[in-house]
Amino acid sequence: MLLKPKDYKLLQEEIKRLKREKNAVILAHYYQRPEIQEIADFVGDSLDLARKATEVSADIILFCGVHFMGETAKILNPDKRVLLPEPKAGCAMADMATKEAVLKLKDMYPNAWVVSYVNTTAEVKTISDVCCTSANAVKIVEKVPTDEIIFVPDKGLAYHLSKKVRGKKIIPFEGFCPDHYLFTADMLQRLKEKYPDAPVGVHPETPPEIQDRADFVGSTSQLLRWATSTELKADRVIIITEIGLQYPLQKRNPYRGYIFPTPDEGVGYLFCSQMKIITLEKVYESLKEEKNEVDLPEEVIEKANLSIKRMLDWS
Template sequence: MVYVELLKEKESELTQYEIKELQEEVRRLAREKNAVILSHYYQRPEVQDIADFVGDSLELSRKAAQTNADIIVFCGVRFMCETAKIVNPTKKVLHPNPESGCPMADMITAKDVLRLKEEHPDGEVVAYVNTNADVKAVSDLCVTSANAVKIVQKLDSRKVIFIPDQALGNWVKKHVPDKEFIIWQGFCPPHFEFTAKEVQKLKELYPDAKLAVHPECHPRVIELADFVGSTSQIINYATTCDAKRVIVITEVGLKHTLMKKNPEKEYIFPESMNYCGSVYCCTMKGITLPKVYQTLKEEINEVKLPEDIIEKAKRPIIRMLEMST
């Protein structure tokens, strides 16, 4: 036990033995406290492995809404933890690293949305779920990358104010040509800044591979793809398509799930290149195993939101959950 206490101080370079020890302790605590551990696909492998459920934003919101656990430990960025609190407000939601926000979510404020509404009173505000709670509270509807096209197609209003991701907004616009779009110019730094030139180099290195990309990528990267989809849609495509090799342009944490689902294939992520970067989200990786352990053990880092924000932000999320069934 003293040994496990010491491990919580170590943020990195845990040995395989230490990781296993800490993982067992986290699972024991979760059973003892009736806690559920939810993890996004972009989390570190050793964090994904202790989760009761690993999923994308939509799947995790559903799990959070349905759980009977007393505590939800959410291994993801801040807006995801807020969403869990909004859909299941009586639960204690714990965020292992309150510093882990999403840079794209921070690119728009509630004030910006209210101004857009004033400028376009005939438009509906469609907010990517990657937004902060106060922004959701002034939005009409939420979407995820998995359901955005389908949901926007179902909307009655002809004008869509899409926030905050320009890449996803343009992707939806392309698939819903009968509507007018006002698109906020936010972006996901890890996805959007990975260039088409870098993707071309990967294609040349692996000419037999298929290319799967996330819709948060730059439109010029999207143009090169064989498949465009959310993380869960990419998992399905990459593990079942007929190619033996798949180049995947999304956050590198997804590789862990792909290898588990179908280890027969080769998944090429930009991390394997010896030049220029990778698609790596630093804030997602701000959640470490020692932090999860400490947060659950001491029941710290509880997500708190004002009641009126919970009430208002719930409407666009519930509307999304209903429209995406």
């Protein structure tokens, strides 16, 4: 069903009413569609959302994000009902790291701690020593007591860590974000030639050759802070990450231009289709019918909770 702008407003009002009636709270990732960010009680990156999930007093958490994010909210709130508007919304990078594959790496490096990016399944979190997000990864890895670290699953973020953290051997799992890895050095070169005055900020999920050519490498929330800062002397900036970040950037500092990879720029979208299959209509249906609840075995919740809690304590 395609909605007209005036119908969006009506649906948004109805979702707000349901939220009050059911004592529900909506958490949304920055990659969500703008009309969903508008009705969320809290919008953030993975770290912000994990923290927020520990502070929620509502009976229902409606999580607008991909599957592992809903799982993380459930692990942190085992007694609450966590709903996903679209349970099929998954993360291809998280799915690359199976529990069996990580256990194999653990066998090869028995003294290494396993640090898991929050973009992993709950199963993988049960065999991880600590989790991290792109916002706190450097801090977490620096605190790990072993010299060898198995980093799961993102080899882009592992590359960023190997450059930032001294004295640790980072053993990367060979996973990656298929959306961020579509962007090439040649595409970046074209954008730089078109906008020679614009500094470049990139997410660490991008390939190493992109990170090496950037002025700033940071998580979603760090990119948001950097690109909207009044201390940055630039009329426009090039941002290489998911297009959803454009909305909060413009909201926070509308006086600057934000250049994203788009077909208009001749480089195609950097677009997470999984994040975008969540629509306002699905948010409404899930909340109205209280459907698509995240359900995890108690044992998985208990074990996975240790690695997430350790991350929150350390960050």
